[in-house]
Amino acid sequence: MAAHLIGAERIGVSYPTKDVFEDVSLGISEGQRIGIVGRNGDGKSTLLRLLAGRQQPDTGRVTRRGGITVGVLDQRPDLDADETVRHAVVGDLAEHEWASQPRVRDVIAGLLGDLDADAPVGSLSGGQRRRVALAALLRGDWDVLLLDEPTNHLDVEGIAWLADHLRHRWAHGAGGLVMVTHDRWFLDAVCTDTWEVHDGVVEPFEGGYAAYILQRVERDRQAALAETKRRNLLRKELAWLGRGAPARTSKPRFHVETAKALIADEPPVRDRVRLRSLATSRLGKDVIDVLGVTVQYGDEPLFTDVEWRIGPGDRIGLLGANGAGKSTLLGLIRQAASRAGSTGVGELDAGDGTEVTAGRIRVGKTVRLAELTQELAELDEIADDRVREVIGRIRAAYRVDDEELTPAQMLERLGFSTAQLSTPVRDLSGGQRRRLQLLLTLLDEPNVLVLDEPTNDMDTDMLAAMEDVLDAWPGTLIVVSHDRYFLERVTDDQYGIVGGRLRHLPGGVDEFLRLDAEAQRQRADARRADAVGGSAGGRGSAHGAADASGAASGGLTGAERHAAEKEMASLERRAERLRAQAAEARTALAGLDQSDYERLAAEMARITALEDEAAGLEDRWLELSEQVG
Known part of the structure; x- marks a missing residue:
């Protein structure tokens, strides 16, 4: 125990x-x-x-x-x-x-x-x-x-x-x-x-x-079943009072298979064909084409030759490490959408020390782009208004899944209670303000929607409510989010900026993480190669002086230094190989039978041994680095 x-x-x-x-x-x-x-x-x-x-x-x-x-x-x-x-x-x-x-x-x-x-x-x-x-x-x-x-x-x-x-x-x-x-x-x-x-x-x-949701579905099913049985009991009690016959009932039993069956019978979360057809009727065939765009940051390219064709009804997730250029790329699309038509190099301003050096962005004439930003400043102007008053000024109705809903019904679908409709905007929580911001954006009826980190301040139930609303939204959707569950849940395709290039990611976030890790390793190898090349050049120009003065100064001779650096390079390669083996072994653990404790323990012991050996090599590398200076 x-x-x-x-x-x-x-x-x-x-x-x-x-x-x-x-x-x-x-x-x-x-x-x-x-x-x-x-x-x-x-x-x-x-x-x-x-x-x-x-x-x-x-x-x-x-x-x-x-x-x-x-x-x-x-x-x-x-x-x-x-x-x-x-x-x-x-x-x-x-x-x-x-x-x-x-x-x-x-x-x-x-x-x-x-x-x-x-x-x-x-x-x-x-x-x-x-x-x-x-x-x-x-x-x-x-x-x-x-x-x-x-x-x-x-x-x-x-x-x-x-x-x-x-x-x-x-x-x-x-x-x-x-x-x-x-x-x-x-x-x-x-x-x-x-x-x-x-x-x-x-x-x-x-x-x-996932297991929690499955069990909660079963809990709710049992609660509904219990309420039905309670009502039946009451009807039987009334009948007994009239006829004197005793009522009988049975205790409900737990069947998790029932919950699984409920999930198995659920239709897909989105009717992709229907949504794409609706989006095409609203947008036409031409939406946004990013054609050969290259952006330079100082002397270094931020991203190069980006080709990205975004069509009607596309639901796209955009991934990238901090500083990879996601916000810059979306900012350029936003600029081009404000002008429509074709916008070239001379008209695009990346800002913040970055410069567009090639390419153009073509935007369809019917595109109406809206962005749900991380900021909530636009709600400050209506902070004293009640939620009901705010939404009542915009539209009388909103159509979702062939059903016409009032803005109040839309808010309830987004998780607002009836009482909260009378709450001033300033008194809403961060998550409630976020949901109100989304509704106001949707009520403006854009046909291209950009969501920039939309999950901030949201609990899991409210995220599910937001996903439910977006599932029925008939337009082109671009999402930037660190919440990979939300990203893969509401989008159908993912793209990532990796190594300065825009890549399609059929494997989703897992593929992005793999490609990004490879790009980081390549950059690290290049830096090490540059460092070794630079130090080798320096040694070549002063080799004789080092040999002559090394022993007298109490430091390493030229030969000793060369041997130490050679050993350091070897240690680094061996430690990196051991770390990679340990990482692969950890990944493989997930595929093992988790009830086979003996095998799991043996694998963990092997992984620990690999990591300990790598740590020992790294300690030796540090000793040598102090000697080499």
Whole structure:
């Protein structure tokens, strides 16, 4: 039986206007990886604070096993604005100390590769500061990690890295993880259990997000069945009162196969043929053609010779690492759409030090493009208006799936309650403002819609509601999002900017991650080759002087230095090969029978041996690098 780590016994939490928890008992055991889901405002972050000991329950108590260490990631990290990024993460450790620790190197490379280590924390954006706080936390050794929205401000590569890190951070059956996240792919990739917070209770489910949804469907089916039986009982009771005959009923039984059958019988989420036909009637055949566009940033190309033909009804996801040029490319399309017709090099302004050096963008005459941006500033002008008043001024009706809906019905479909229709816009939560922003955009009836990180501030139920509305939207859709579940759910094709080129990705996000990793390895190899070439040239010009002065100065002779550098190159190749073998072995673990514990343990032992050997080679490389200087 797994050892107990943290428990909550009959806890209750109340605020003046709401009872958040009432008589809740739960526990975290070693080996559990728990995801917390639920509507915004139902108490997910409160539960995390209770488990962390940062908030005390009004009733009941939270217990911990003696001696365990608990690390916590808050939504708003508390960092010293004056300290550097490096000091915030590794503290006073000397470089050779933290650089010799594989976990620290991995965390820094996975989360902070694009940041200046000497930059003060105060100069960073909110998202960058959060990544620094996450890196500082993951550097340490913890028995339990409690993470509040850990994927916020991470791109798809960062999220994939974090999922892999958390899966392999502890040995099998050790450590504990509890996290609040709306990222459904991340929940499936990491979690062994899901807790749903709702109506003052915490309901546990086995498995990640997909398993949780399956069980919730069954729960709702049983609730409907129970209500039907209750009504039948009442009718029978009335009949008994009239005729004296006793009513009989049977207890409903749990059949998960029924839930599976419900899912199997569901039609596809979108009628792609019908939507494309509707989009063509609204747009015509010509929508947006990006033809040979090249953008230069300083002396380096940002992306080169981009060919991208976007047709009526296309539903496209756009991927790319931070700085790859996604926003620049969308900005150019937005400029061209504002003019229509064909827009060439001289008329396109990439801004921010970038320059369009070749190509043109052709936009169809009937295109009406709208963009749902990350900012909510456009709602500030209507902050004092009630939601009902705002939507009433725009349109009287909106057609979805051949059904005419009022704006109020559309809002209800997006998850607003009737009471919230009378709420001033300024009093809406971040997720509610986001949904209102989407509705206002749709009511303007664009036929090309660009969504830039639309999932921010959304809980999983609200994301499902947004996806439901978009499934029936008959237009061309372009989505940029770090939420890979949402991206692959609402789009039919994915493209990625990889190595300065736009690539079609039949394999979706997984293919993008593979191609991007290959491009990064190639860039790293090129940098190493340049460095070796430069140092070799320098040695050739001063070879005699080095030989003459080496022994006298107490340093390496020219021959010793050459031998050390040769060994370093060999060590680097061998360590990289071992790391690649370990990574392949970890990937292969997912395909093994997870109940075959002996084989899993043997594979983990082999992976650990590979990683330990690689770490030993890297330690030797560091020793030699200090000698070489």
